[in-house]
Amino acid sequence: MGGYSVTYSNFVKDPYKDWVPDDETKGASKILQWAYEEYGTNIVYACSFGAEGIVLIDLISKTQKNADIVFLDTDLHFQETYDLIRDMEVKYPALNIHIKKPDLSLDEQAAEYGSALWKRQPDQCCYIRKIKPLEDALSGAPAWISGLRREQSVSRSKTDFVNKDERFKSIKVCPLIHWTWDEIWDYIKDNDLPYNELHDNGYPSIGCIPCTSQVSDSDHSRAGRWAGIQKTECGLHTSD
Numbered sequence: 001m002g003g004y005s006v007t008y009s010n011f012v013k014d015p016y017k018d019w020v021p022d023d024e025t026k027g028a029s030k031i032l033q034w035a036y037e038e039y040g041t042n043i044v045y046a047c048s049f050g051a052e053g054i055v056l057i058d059l060i061s062k063t064q065k066n067a068d069i070v071f072l073d074t075d076l077h078f079q080e081t082y083d084l085i086r087d088m089e090v091k092y093p094a095l096n097i098h099i100k101k102p103d104l105s106l107d108e109q110a111a112e113y114g115s116a117l118w119k120r121q122p123d124q125c126c127y128i129r130k131i132k133p134l135e136d137a138l139s140g141a142p143a144w145i146s147g148l149r150r151e152q153s154v155s156r157s158k159t160d161f162v163n164k165d166e167r168f169k170s171i172k173v174c175p176l177i178h179w180t181w182d183e184i185w186d187y188i189k190d191n192d193l194p195y196n197e198l199h200d201n202g203y204p205s206i207g208c209i210p211c212t213s214q215v216s217d218s219d220h221s222r223a224g225r226w227a228g229i230q231k232t233e234c235g236l237h238t239s240d
């Protein structure tokens with residue numbers, strides 16, 4: 001693999017580190033344009049089809065109509081999430097949406113590790129059902145796109161547009177770092193985009209069924225994920 005100017009092995013700093021965007025997408029469109037010019041269709045967008053994901057897919061479709069998008073299907077998602085993916089496939093027929101499954105079915109995981117692994121060892125469960133599948137999906141890809149926003153959490157507050165990703169030995173491009181939660185929703189409503197109907201029922205952030213709860217304080221975009229335990233990230237965005 002080669003020919004790219006920004007790679008995991010030669011990364012020094014975000015080429016847009018000192019850039020202050022002033023356009024209506026807060027830099028997202030320009031960063032996506034740069035990313036697809038730099039990596040072509042070899043860059044992968046790992047999409048969870050949350051609110052940020054819907055915005056990113058719409059922006060990506062305006063930049064690279066046949067972009068590759070990967071959904072990590074843990075077999076534990078809400079039916080509403082699967083319904084939304086079908087709606088998006090209809091709205092954006094040129095996009096290549098790949099459904100990536102773990103190596104182990106839920107029955108195989110239960111046989112090997114015991115039932116309801118997410119209750120006892122959620123990190124192990126996330127590794128099997130999300131991280132390993134993404135490692136496989138990114139194998140050979142020089143870069144990937146993520147919908148992280150700085151305001152989501154302390155651990156995400158230092159995210160740049162272009163990041164060296166130690167976890168996956170790749171480049172991670174994050175076009176939405178400057179967006180607020182309200183701006184995400186304004187974009188969805190203004191552009192009449194489909195979204196997961198669970199968002200209207202107390203689920204600001206939607207992941208696997210066992211690890212997603214309905215909340216009353218839906219002002220915080222990550223509320224309701226792994227409620228009651230210390231875990232705040234599935235491991236896709238941590239370095240180890």
Ligand code: SF4
Pocket residue numbers: 074076117118121122123125126127129130207208209210211234
């Ligand atoms: Fe398992 Fe929960 Fe992680 Fe989904 S979010 S992979 S159910 S621990």
